Every structure is written in structure tokens, then in C-alpha cells.
Amino acid sequence: MNNSIAKEKIISLRKKRSLEDMRFKYYGFTAMCLSLAVLVFLLYTIFSKGYTAFQKTIVLLEVDYNQEVLKLTPDSSDEDMEKGKFFRVKKQAIENFFPDLSKSDIKLVKKLFSINVDKEIKDYFLDNPEVINTKQQIWVTAHSDVDQLLKGNSRRDVPEDRRKLNDIQLSYVDQLVEENRVKQVFNNFFFTKADSRHPEIAGVVGSFMGSLFTLFTVFILSFPIAIGASVYLEEFAPKNRITELIEVNISNLAAVPSIVFGLLGLGVLLNVFGLPRSTPLVGGSVLALMTLPTIIIACRASLKAVPPSIKEGALAVGATKTQAVFHHVVPLALPGTLTGTIIGLAQALGETAPLIMIGMIAFIPNIPTGLTEPSAALPVQIYLWVESAERGFQEKSAAAIMVILIFLFMMNAIAVFLRNRFERKW
Amino acid sequence: MFFWSLVLIAVGIFSSFIYGRSRIKLNSKKQGTKSKSLPNYYAQYVLMWCLFPALIVYFSWAIFQEQIIQNIVISNFEFIEGAVYNEGLLLAEIRNVANNPSFADGKSIEIxxxxxxxSSLRQISQISFYTSIIIIMLLGALYASQKLKPEFHAQHTIEKYIQYILIFCSSVAIFTTIGIVFSLIFESLRFFAEVSIFEFLFSTEWYPFIPIREGQTAAEGSFGAVPIFAGTFLVMVVAMCVAVPLGLLTAIYLAEYASQRVRKIVKPLLEILAGIPTIVYGFFAFVSVAPFVKAFGQSIGIDASPTSALAAGMVMGVMIIPFISSLSDDVINSVPQSLREASLGIGANKAETIKKVILPAALPGIVGAFLLAISRAIGETMIVVVAAGTAPNLTGNPFENVTTVTVQIVVALIGDQEFDNPRTLSAFALGLVLFVITLLLNIIALQIVKRYRERYE
Incomplete structure (x- = not known):
């Protein structure tokens, strides 16, 4: 009797305990799934906000290249052609865009077109000078407001005073859609132009090149220094206070917030040494100092992985220590150090705050061509576009994020490839 | 200019190498003795004596040329009496006109x-730069060539030099720390000369307004950083509330329950989460989470602002999850297997083993991981810049706008700055606070983790 009560108790307790066990397991499982779900949601958000940036809206415009309006003749020289009065042609084309436009309507229609239309009309003419005195149907870039409306990024149902396009302009756009005078094509500007105040012609190339130059500087500075430092600490350093100090220093430096490195760049590189502001040279130097600890730690790990027998073998046949290390250990560790460097570079590529500190946040509308030229960088460009009030920049920022993520993905793929292909297991 | 000088240096070291090699062969032939080291070491010796002096000249020129030229130009500038000049703008204007003659229209004659x-100074500087590089390389080669005798131990010397180079490389980290500490302290001292340190640390009013133009009487700025510290703390707490349970439970699941296959898939995915640039998280917070938080606040009757501590903190928490989970994973894995087996052996089930044996054993390491995560959260910049706002509110309400140390540093330094006002300098004081706190957290955490490791090794 007593026995069966005890048995029941034990059974119920065991049930409870195994239930508890299950529950705990599912807590862990749920936490893991939640973390991964956030990753998926993050990527989904970026893709869904950004994919529209790869398309732009163009409008069919009838342009009359009348020689009197242009103030050109069919046999004008190329130099004169450059100076043709294309803005007058454009003005005329917009006035005749819809039949019977009043003056105030023309102003409204004008706002449907990008600021770049002048240049497009001119470029079309310079490419085909024979079109003088003819009417041409040209596809020109629409204003970002039209673009956003047609992509469904800005809404029609908000009150008129909170919209970029008023009711009349909306009806124009609708008319264009009905008459098939507007369409969406691949946005080549995004991949050929630098930043701009106008979302429809803003591109990512300027900041991409800036990032490349910055990464180049980081690589040139940090790779040799990191190899030197890790070879010294791993192979030559005597076990004493100073070595210990250096090691503690490196591990602490790895945890210093990146913005503090920005302050270092501002306080020392810009203010004391007077290096040029906003340039990849300074940005790269700061990021090199920042990523150095990461790379050193990775390099040391790969040096450590080379078995001591290799070095001892070299020493045994009469090599000096320097020869043993530099002729045998370092070459064998090289793939590992390269992998570590690439991972460090990937970290540097995404870093934003230090670059803001040293002024790489300035508005740079042209593509940089050198290390000492002011330029933007990809992450800072994203920041600028996220912060921008213009709605059209939001999709651009998401698209730029896609570019940077692909870039990062490729760097990591190279690192993994190097590791798998060249790293030797002993 | 500096590119071509690099080419010049490259040509110089190449020819010095060739020269050193042939010279030592010649010398040893002349004396009829074999040289003590291989010819290549003598060549390297000459090369080093060419390269390093040239590099020193190169870098000192690169660093100081512009400043010296600017100082000379400014000191010779014909200032008009009575007019007010801004040195930075003046220099920019002079440079513009010099680089681009078409800007000269309409500029005053002095400019x-x-x-x-x-431009003439720049030209002089360029010519003397090239000449001095060539001269210094020749001098170096001359000095080195005197030593090119067969009885000279070139290899020993070279190996000594290599040691010096390696020591220099490893001390770069030390120089960096010294640079950080000095630049922060130096500028902070200038800040504390104008704002008392007690006001900065204990006053609750942060209105860093300063007169924009000279002579303008604006409200006196006040620099009490308490609201900023409070905001940083609030965002950090929210972040940890998200990251600690998720990160720790994920780590436990991966370390104790998950099959090898799941681990193999999930770990790289978490690494992706860790490798995403913080500005991307900022975008995510701004575009997705902040509107959601606002809507959620409204639905429960709280007036949430479009940027809030909650939005920034939540996303920051997500950012830290992989950090916590990978550190805790390591820590849990390094708990000796014998502890696990003993616990299971006396009949405890897995959950009990984890909760009553493994976690207590791993606790110091986990605490260390949390401290590192906190230091990460405090130093994080881009998420809060985009999603937390800039208003220095002293509040405990996570639905409100708050500001953090890093945000204020960015706000103070965006755009062109002059270094003569407390607004700009406040960034360095805040940076100093940030540096000291993260350093302390880091040192403590590393100590704890180290002790913990020693215990089980």
C-alpha cells in the first residue's frame, strides 16, 4: 500500500522532471530559432526595401532640336555644339509635353523630370548630331518623386499637403501611365555615378571606390606590421615584462570602441600631423590601427599552428633562427595570415564611426581617383542616405547595403577558399 | 608627387641591391678571401641603408610639408588692418586659388x-624633396659600401636589423595606445579648462550651445553629462535584456543539445549575424523596428517617439547575440566532461545538469562574456546614431528619445570643426570616459575569464 503511493509519487516526480527537461530544451531551441529569424527578417527587410533601387523610371519626351532654338547650324563645330542652348530645347519640350498647358501647369510638369534631363538631351544630340531640325522621341529620367510613386514607395492616399506630388501632378502621372509614355528600366546610374543631392541620379560608385582605396591603405599598412609583430611575439620575444605588456596591450586594443580610434585619427593624424581630411589615406590609417589587433591575433594563431619540428629541422641543419623563421615558418603560415588579414579587412570595410570622425562624411559628388583625394566610403554613404529626409534615398541605402553585403560575402568566401585550399593540416 | 617618389625609392633600392652584390664579389676576389656571409646579405645591408633613411625623409616630408608651407604663407600674408580673418577659411581659399587658377576671379590681391x-613654395618643396631623397640614398649607400669587406659579418648585422624592425612592428600597438590616451587627455584638459569636471560628471543639464559667430551672445552652454550617461545605460540595459537570454540559451542549446549537423549549420549563420556592419543594423532599426516600437507604444497608450531607446536597444541586443553565444559556447564547452558525467551518473537529467552543475561551474566565464558584451554595447555607435535620437532626456522610459555618449561624440564632430570651443572638445572628454569605462570592463572581464580557464586546465 505504502509502496504503491511512493511509486506513484516517484513516477509523477519523474514525469515532472522530464517535462522540465523538455521545456528547457525547447527554450534553447526557440532562442536559437528567434536569433536566426531576426537574421532572416533583417535580410528580407533589406531586400524588400532595396530591390526597387535597381530600377529607374524613364519618361518619353518629344524633343524638337530646332536649329534656331539651339542657336546652332548643321555644320557647327564640336565646340559650338557643346555650347548649344539645350536648356531652351528642354523648356520647349516640357511646354509641349501635354497639349494646352497653362503657365502654372508647366511648372508642375517640370517637376516630374530629373535635373539630369538637360544633360541627357544634350548627350543625345552630341551622339547623333544629324538629328538637328528633327523631332525626336527620347526616354529621359523621371524625377525621384515620380519614381517613388510608381514603385509604390510613396502613398497616394495621404492628404495633398503631405505629398511630394499634388493632385494635378498625380493626374499627369496617371495619364503618362495610360499612354505608355513612362516605363521602368535598369538603373545604370546607380552603378556609374557618385553621390548626388538628387536621389534619381545618385550612385554608389564614388563611395565604392573610396572604400576600395581605404581598404588598400589598410592592407598596405596592417599586413606587414601584423606579420612583423606576430613573428616577433611568437618566435623571438623574450618572456619578460615588456613582452607581456605588449600582449596585454594588443588584447585590450581589440576591445576599444571604434569611435575612439576615430578620435585618435582626428586628434593625431589630422590635427598634429596635418594629413588631408576626408581622404582614404587617413581613413585607411585609422582603420589599420583598429584592425591591427584582430590581424595580429589571427597571424599568431597560424604561426602557432606550424609544428615546431619544421623550425627545429632548419635549425639542425645549421640555419640561424632568423633564417629558420623567415625561410620556413612564415611561408607555411602565410595562407593563415592572409585569411586573418582578409577577415580584418572585412571588419574594416563595415566600420563607419571612425570614418565619420575624420571627415569622410563630407558630400563628395565625384568619383575619387587617389588616396589623397576627398572621398566617401560605402558604410558612410549608407548612413548619409539613411539619415536623408528625401524618400528616394531610402531604397538607395538598402541597395547600397546589398552591395556592401555582397562585397563582404565575397571577401569571406575568398578567406574560406584560402583556408581550405592552402592551409595544411599537420 | 608622392607616388613618383615611391618609384624613385624603388629604383634606388633595386640598384643598391645590385651594387652591393657585385661590390662584395669584387672585393672578395681582390683580397682573394671568401666573404663571411653570402653576397645577398651584403646586398641587403646596402639596401637597408638606402631604404630606411629614404623612408624617414619621405614620411617626414609627407607629414610636415603642408603645415610648414601653410605657416610660411600665413606669416607672410598681408593682413588688412581691421578686417577679421578666419585662418582655416583663408588657407582653404588660398589653396583653392593656387590649385585652380580659374578661382582667382574676384579674389582680393592679397589672396x-x-x-x-x-605654389612657389610647393615647387621649392618638391624639388628639395626629390634632391634630399636622392642625396640621402646616396649617402646611405656610401656609408654601407665602406663596410663591404669580406671579413664583415653582414648576416649578423642584417639579423640584428630585422630584430629591430620586428620590435618596431610590435610596438605599434603600444604607440597606438599612447596616441589614444594622449590625444584624449590633451583635448579633454582643454575642455576641462573651460567646463568644470564636476559640472561635467554630475550636472544634469546638457545644452552644448555655443555662440556661432564671434561677439554673438547666445545662451551659455551647459555641459552636464548625466543625461548622456543615463541614456547610454538605458540603451545598454535594453540591449542586454534582449541579448542575454537569447544568446545564453542559444549557446546552451548548441553546446549541450544540438546535434553535430545543427551546430555545423547554425554556427556559421550566427557568424553572419556577427559580421554584418553595424550601420546595417542601424538601417534595420530605423526602417523596421522603430516604426514597430512606435506603433506598439501607441497601441498600449504610451506616446512613443519615432526614435527610441527601445528600438535602438533591441537591435543592439540582436547585434550582441552572436557575441554572447559564441563566448558562452566556448566557456560551456570548456567545463570538464567529468562534471557532466558525474551529474548524469547520479540520475540528474540534462536540464538539471545544465542548471545545477554546468552553469554554476561556467559562471565566471559567462559573467566575463557579459562584461565584454556590455563594453561592446556601450561603445557601439551607428545603431544609436541612427535609431536612438539626439535629445538628452534624463528618463527611464525606453519609449522616449535618449542620447548616448557615442551619439554625442558624433554630433559634436560632424561637419567642419574649429578646436577652440567646448562643444567640439566635449567629444574628447566623452571619448575619454568611454575609453576608460570600456577598458576597465575589458580588463576585469579578461581577468575573470583567465582565472576561469586556469581553474579547469
Whole structure:
């Protein structure tokens, strides 16, 4: 009797305990799934906000290249052609865009077109000078407001005073859609132009090149220094206070917030040494100092992985220590150090705050061509576009994020490839 | 200019190498003795004596040229009496005119004169730069070539030099720390000369307004950083509330329950989460989470602002999850297997083993991981810049706008700055606070983790 009560108790307790066990397991499982779900949601958000940036809206415009309006003749020289009065042609084309436009309507229609239309009309003419005195149907870039409306990024149902396009302009756009005078094509500007105040012609190339130059500087500075430092600490350093100090220093430096490195760049590189502001040279130097600890730690790990027998073998046949290390250990560790460097570079590529500190946040509308030229960088460009009030920049920022993520993905793929292909297991 | 000088240096070291090699062969032939080291070491010796002096000249020129030229131009500038000049703007104007003559239209005669002075100085500097590089390389080669005798131990010397180079490389980290500490302290001292340190640390009013133009009487700025510290703390707490349970439970699941296959898939995915640039998280917070938080606040009757501590903190928490989970994973894995087996052996089930044996054993390491995560959260910049706002509110309400140390540093330094006002300098004082706190957290955490490791090794 007593026995069966005890048995029941034990059974119920065991049930409870195994239930508890299950529950705990599912807590862990749920936490893991939640973390991964956030990753998926993050990527989904970026893709869904950004994919529209790869398309732009163009409008069919009838342009009359009348020689009197242009103030050109069919046999004008190329130099004169450059100076043709294309803005007058454009003005005329917009006035005749819809039949019977009043003056105030023309102003409204004008706002449907990008600021770049002048240049497009001119470029079309310079490419085909024979079109003088003819009417041409040209596809020109629409204003970002039209673009956003047609992509469904800005809404029609908000009150008129909170919209970029008023009711009349909306009806124009609708008319264009009905008459098939507007369409969406691949946005080549995004991949050929630098930043701009106008979302429809803003591109990512300027900041991409800036990032490349910055990464180049980081690589040139940090790779040799990191190899030197890790070879010294791993192979030559005597076990004493100073070595210990250096090691503690490196591990602490790895945890210093990146913005503090920005302050270092501002306080020392810009203010004391007077290096040029906003340039990849300074940005790269700061990021090199920042990523150095990461790379050193990775390099040391790969040096450590080379078995001591290799070095001892070299020493045994009469090599000096320097020869043993530099002729045998370092070459064998090289793939590992390269992998570590690439991972460090990937970290540097995404870093934003230090670059803001040293002024790489300035508005740079042209593509940089050198290390000492002011330029933007990809992450800072994203920041600028996220912060921008213009709605059209939001999709651009998401698209730029896609570019940077692909870039990062490729760097990591190279690192993994190097590791798998060249790293030797002993 | 500096590119071509690099080419010049490259040509110099190449020819010095060739020269050193042939010279030592010649010398040893002349004396009829074999040289003590291989010819290549003598060549390297000459090369080093060419390269390093040249590099020193190169870098000192790169660093100081512009400043010296600017100082000379400014000191010779014909200032008009009574007019007020801003040195930075003036220099920019002179440089513009010098680099681009078409800007000269409409500029005053002093500026045009200064610009031509500037360009002539630049020319002089360039010519003397190239000459001094060539001279210094020749001198180096000359000095080295005197030592090219067969009885000279070139290899020993070279190996000594390599040691010096390696020591220099490893001390770069030390120089960096010294640079950080000095630049922060130096500028902070200038800040504390104008704002008392007690006001900065204990006052609750942060209105860093300063007169924009000279002579303008604006409200006196006040620099009490308490609201900023409070905001940083609030965002950090929210972040940890998200990251600690998720990160720790994920780590436990991966370390104790998950099959090898799941681990193999999930770990790289978490690494992706860790490798995403913080500005991307900022975008995510701004575009997705902040509107959601606002809507959620409204639905429960709290007036949430479009940027809030909650939005920034939540996303920051997500950012830290992989950090916590990978550190805790390591820590849990390094708990000796014998502890696990003993616990299971006396009949405890897995959950009990984890909760009553493994976690207590791993606790110091986990605490260390949390401290590192906190230091990460405090130093994080881009998420809060985009999603937390800039208003220094002293509040405990996570639906409100708050500001953090890093945000204020960015706000103070965006755009062109002059370093003569407390607004700009406040960034360095805040940076100093940030540096000290993260350093302390880091040192403590590393100590704890180290002790913990020693216990089980």
C-alpha cells in the first residue's frame, strides 16, 4: 500500500522532471530559432526595401532640336555644339509635353523630370548630331518623386499637403501611365555615378571606390606590421615584462570602441600631423590601427599552428633562427595570415564611426581617383542616405547595403577558399 | 608627387641591391678571401641603408610639408588692418586659388599673391624633396659600401636589423595606445579648462550651445553629462535584456543539445549575424523596428517617439547575440566532461545538469562574456546614431528619445570643426570616459575569464 503511493509519487516526480527537461530544451531551441529569424527578417527587410533601387523610371519626351532654338547650324563645330542652348530645347519640350498647358501647369510638369534631363538631351544630340531640325522621341529620367510613386514607395492616399506630388501632378502621372509614355528600366546610374543631392541620379560608385582605396591603405599598412609583430611575439620575444605588456596591450586594443580610434585619427593624424581630411589615406590609417589587433591575433594563431619540428629541422641543419623563421615558418603560415588579414579587412570595410570622425562624411559628388583625394566610403554613404529626409534615398541605402553585403560575402568566401585550399593540416 | 617618389625609392633600392652584390664579389676576389656571409646579405645591408633613411625623409616630408608651407604663407600674408580673418577659411581659399587658377576671379590681391607664394613654395618643396631623397640614398649607400669587406659579418648585422624592425612592428600597438590616451587627455584638459569636471560628471543639464559667430551672445552652454550617461545605460540595459537570454540559451542549446549537423549549420549563420556592419543594423532599426516600437507604444497608450531607446536597444541586443553565444559556447564547452558525467551518473537529467552543475561551474566565464558584451554595447555607435535620437532626456522610459555618449561624440564632430570651443572638445572628454569605462570592463572581464580557464586546465 505504502509502496504503491511512493511509486506513484516517484513516477509523477519523474514525469515532472522530464517535462522540465523538455521545456528547457525547447527554450534553447526557440532562442536559437528567434536569433536566426531576426537574421532572416533583417535580410528580407533589406531586400524588400532595396530591390526597387535597381530600377529607374524613364519618361518619353518629344524633343524638337530646332536649329534656331539651339542657336546652332548643321555644320557647327564640336565646340559650338557643346555650347548649344539645350536648356531652351528642354523648356520647349516640357511646354509641349501635354497639349494646352497653362503657365502654372508647366511648372508642375517640370517637376516630374530629373535635373539630369538637360544633360541627357544634350548627350543625345552630341551622339547623333544629324538629328538637328528633327523631332525626336527620347526616354529621359523621371524625377525621384515620380519614381517613388510608381514603385509604390510613396502613398497616394495621404492628404495633398503631405505629398511630394499634388493632385494635378498625380493626374499627369496617371495619364503618362495610360499612354505608355513612362516605363521602368535598369538603373545604370546607380552603378556609374557618385553621390548626388538628387536621389534619381545618385550612385554608389564614388563611395565604392573610396572604400576600395581605404581598404588598400589598410592592407598596405596592417599586413606587414601584423606579420612583423606576430613573428616577433611568437618566435623571438623574450618572456619578460615588456613582452607581456605588449600582449596585454594588443588584447585590450581589440576591445576599444571604434569611435575612439576615430578620435585618435582626428586628434593625431589630422590635427598634429596635418594629413588631408576626408581622404582614404587617413581613413585607411585609422582603420589599420583598429584592425591591427584582430590581424595580429589571427597571424599568431597560424604561426602557432606550424609544428615546431619544421623550425627545429632548419635549425639542425645549421640555419640561424632568423633564417629558420623567415625561410620556413612564415611561408607555411602565410595562407593563415592572409585569411586573418582578409577577415580584418572585412571588419574594416563595415566600420563607419571612425570614418565619420575624420571627415569622410563630407558630400563628395565625384568619383575619387587617389588616396589623397576627398572621398566617401560605402558604410558612410549608407548612413548619409539613411539619415536623408528625401524618400528616394531610402531604397538607395538598402541597395547600397546589398552591395556592401555582397562585397563582404565575397571577401569571406575568398578567406574560406584560402583556408581550405592552402592551409595544411599537420 | 608622392607616388613618383615611391618609384624613385624603388629604383634606388633595386640598384643598391645590385651594387652591393657585385661590390662584395669584387672585393672578395681582390683580397682573394671568401666573404663571411653570402653576397645577398651584403646586398641587403646596402639596401637597408638606402631604404630606411629614404623612408624617414619621405614620411617626414609627407607629414610636415603642408603645415610648414601653410605657416610660411600665413606669416607672410598681408593682413588688412581691421578686417577679421578666419585662418582655416583663408588657407582653404588660398589653396583653392593656387590649385585652380580659374578661382582667382574676384579674389582680393592679397589672396592671389599668397596663392602664388603658396605654389612657389610647393615647387621649392618638391624639388628639395626629390634632391634630399636622392642625396640621402646616396649617402646611405656610401656609408654601407665602406663596410663591404669580406671579413664583415653582414648576416649578423642584417639579423640584428630585422630584430629591430620586428620590435618596431610590435610596438605599434603600444604607440597606438599612447596616441589614444594622449590625444584624449590633451583635448579633454582643454575642455576641462573651460567646463568644470564636476559640472561635467554630475550636472544634469546638457545644452552644448555655443555662440556661432564671434561677439554673438547666445545662451551659455551647459555641459552636464548625466543625461548622456543615463541614456547610454538605458540603451545598454535594453540591449542586454534582449541579448542575454537569447544568446545564453542559444549557446546552451548548441553546446549541450544540438546535434553535430545543427551546430555545423547554425554556427556559421550566427557568424553572419556577427559580421554584418553595424550601420546595417542601424538601417534595420530605423526602417523596421522603430516604426514597430512606435506603433506598439501607441497601441498600449504610451506616446512613443519615432526614435527610441527601445528600438535602438533591441537591435543592439540582436547585434550582441552572436557575441554572447559564441563566448558562452566556448566557456560551456570548456567545463570538464567529468562534471557532466558525474551529474548524469547520479540520475540528474540534462536540464538539471545544465542548471545545477554546468552553469554554476561556467559562471565566471559567462559573467566575463557579459562584461565584454556590455563594453561592446556601450561603445557601439551607428545603431544609436541612427535609431536612438539626439535629445538628452534624463528618463527611464525606453519609449522616449535618449542620447548616448557615442551619439554625442558624433554630433559634436560632424561637419567642419574649429578646436577652440567646448562643444567640439566635449567629444574628447566623452571619448575619454568611454575609453576608460570600456577598458576597465575589458580588463576585469579578461581577468575573470583567465582565472576561469586556469581553474579547469
Amino acid at each position: 592671389i599673391n599668397a596663392a602664388s607664394h603658396y
